[in-house]
Amino acid sequence: MNDETPEPDVDDIEIDLLLEALYRRYHYDFRHYARASIKRRLIQARGRLGMSSFSALQDRLLHDPDMLARLLNYLTVQVSEMFRDPSYFRALREKVIPHLRTYPSLKVWIAGCSNGEEVYSLAMLFREEGLEQRTIFYATDINPKALKAAEAGVYPLDQIRKFTENHQKSGARTSLSDYYVADYDRAIFDSSLRANIVFSDHSLATDSVFGEMHLISCRNVLIYFDRALQERAVGLFEESLVRRGFLGLGRKESLRFSDHAAGFADFVREEKIYQRRER
Amino acid sequence: MTGIVVIGASAGGVQALLTLLPALPADFPRPVLIVVHVPPDHDHGLAALFESRCAMQVCEAEDKQMPAPGTIYFAPANYHLLVEPDGSMALSADDPVNHSRPSIDLLLESAADALRSRLIAVLLTGANNDGAEGLRAVARTGGTAIVEDPATARVPTMPAAGLAANPGATRLVIDAIAPHLLRLA
Numbered sequence: 001m002n003d004e005t006p007e008p009d010v011d012d013i014e015i016d017l018l019l020e021a022l023y024r025r026y027h028y029d030f031r032h033y034a035r036a037s038i039k040r041r042l043i044q045a046r047g048r049l050g051m052s053s054f055s056a057l058q059d060r061l062l063h064d065p066d067m068l069a070r071l072l073n074y075l076t077v078q079v080s081e082m083f084r085d086p087s088y089f090r091a092l093r094e095k096v097i098p099h100l101r102t103y104p105s106l107k108v109w110i111a112g113c114s115n116g117e118e119v120y121s122l123a124m125l126f127r128e129e130g131l132e133q134r135t136i137f138y139a140t141d142i143n144p145k146a147l148k149a150a151e152a153g154v155y156p157l158d159q160i161r162k163f164t165e166n167h168q169k170s171g172a173r174t175s176l177s178d179y180y181v182a183d184y185d186r187a188i189f190d191s192s193l194r195a196n197i198v199f200s201d202h203s204l205a206t207d208s209v210f211g212e213m214h215l216i217s218c219r220n221v222l223i224y225f226d227r228a229l230q231e232r233a234v235g236l237f238e239e240s241l242v243r244r245g246f247l248g249l250g251r252k253e254s255l256r257f258s259d260h261a262a263g264f265a266d267f268v269r270e271e272k273i274y275q276r277r278e279r
Numbered sequence: 280m281t282g283i284v285v286i287g288a289s290a291g292g293v294q295a296l297l298t299l300l301p302a303l304p305a306d307f308p309r310p311v312l313i314v315v316h317v318p319p320d321h322d323h324g325l326a327a328l329f330e331s332r333c334a335m336q337v338c339e340a341e342d343k344q345m346p347a348p349g350t351i352y353f354a355p356a357n358y359h360l361l362v363e364p365d366g367s368m369a370l371s372a373d374d375p376v377n378h379s380r381p382s383i384d385l386l387l388e389s390a391a392d393a394l395r396s397r398l399i400a401v402l403l404t405g406a407n408n409d410g411a412e413g414l415r416a417v418a419r420t421g422g423t424a425i426v427e428d429p430a431t432a433r434v435p436t437m438p439a440a441g442l443a444a445n446p447g448a449t450r451l452v453i454d455a456i457a458p459h460l461l462r463l464a
Binding site for chain 1: 341342343344355358361362363364369370371372373374385388389392393
């Protein structure tokens with residue numbers, strides 16, 4: 001056997017086929033997700049769903065739609081925090097909000113909102129800054145279960161200490177406890193925070209632009225994509241943003257190597273906040 | 280794609296790396312990817328610490344970047360570092376694995392999967408079992424494993440667990456690891 005072209009791993013063949021099946025049967029497209037992470041998640045799913053192989057999992061998936069929801073939870077679930085990376089929110093508050101104030105109405109897109117921690121964080125921040133009433137927040141994700149959780153706005157009480165600490169570090173003008181009530185081991189966030197949030201199914205892999213945005217926050221989502229899908233997503237963001245609109249990425253994400261880099265300027269470089277250039 | 284070297288280190292790891300990394304020459308022919316366990320909330324500044332002491336280039340790993348020979352890449356604080364099938368690096372914010380993010384196991388397992396016999400994996404001092412599953416994967420895929428001798432490591436737990444998982448690994452005192460890597464390169 002030639003050392004340069006090793007025999008393909010059977011798992012890898014099966015994973016290609018499984019992802020193709022998932023796309024063709026249900027139109028969920030994970031084919032351009034970064035491979036090492038998706039493989040690891042699929043190995044977890046295979047074990048916990050009691051499947052002997054990815055082929056067995058594929059068979060169930062094709063014939064049993066209930067399996068889709070279960071598999072999606074392995075492929076998409078992310079844990080996050082409210083005000084994760086507080087310095088990002090501080091930069092939004094101090095540097096971006098003054099620009100947003102100049103618009104009579106605002107649209108904000110949280111792409112890949114998962115269980116909603118970030119959209120609630122932004123809703124609180126905008127309320128504290130007096131902009132909530134003129135803003136519509138679009139919180140999108142591909143996983144219906146995550147969207148439902150996001151819409152419920154209920155988080156484990158043991159996370160609240162961390163959320164509170166982050167909130168304070170973000171330059172908060174209020175206390176996080178103003179926004180939730182504790183109920184046994186859960187914190188239930190004030191439904192008024194949801195008044196201006198639209199939760200909606202949207203895929204960065206297969207869907208297109210749906211509105212003109214002033215701020216897009218998409219953090220720790222692009223790292224799960226391969227280069228081609230990253231380019232597609234950033235292209236959607238560029239197309240969606242108003243001129244001089246803002247894009248916030250994750251702490252270790254960047255547009256440095258992107259084909260779309262020329263369309264953006266660094267706005268707060270260390271927080272990965274970019275501004276769309278005038279064309 | 281050339282082979283790569285991956286290194287995992289935990290408690291006592293910075294001191295061990297201060298012995299190992301400065302002993303590698305600027306023209307070391309492989310990229311070196313490193314996970315060190317550090318507290319999650321801060322940018323750890325490992326790249327800055329080692330940059331002035333090493334002949335090789337030192338930087339923090341960036342997502343979907345292709346690692347270059349003669350360059351050392353540290354996993355950023357609070358992100359997993361993985362190797363994609365094409366040899367590029369990928370970051371992940373997935374849950375900690377065995378309380379660790381970055382996880383040595385994830386780096387070693389993904390690199391073993393991608394590089395197979397072209398991988399050299401090095402496991403250094405540490406007080407937990409991270410890296411043992413990774414070294415098992417390295418054994419399975421025909422890669423080369425090197426483990427710091429638990430008898431002289433600052434903390435023996437992690438290298439001992441690595442040796443138990445991969446008995447074929449070469450066991451070396453810290454001073455002998457860089458010369459050995461040069462012979463393999």
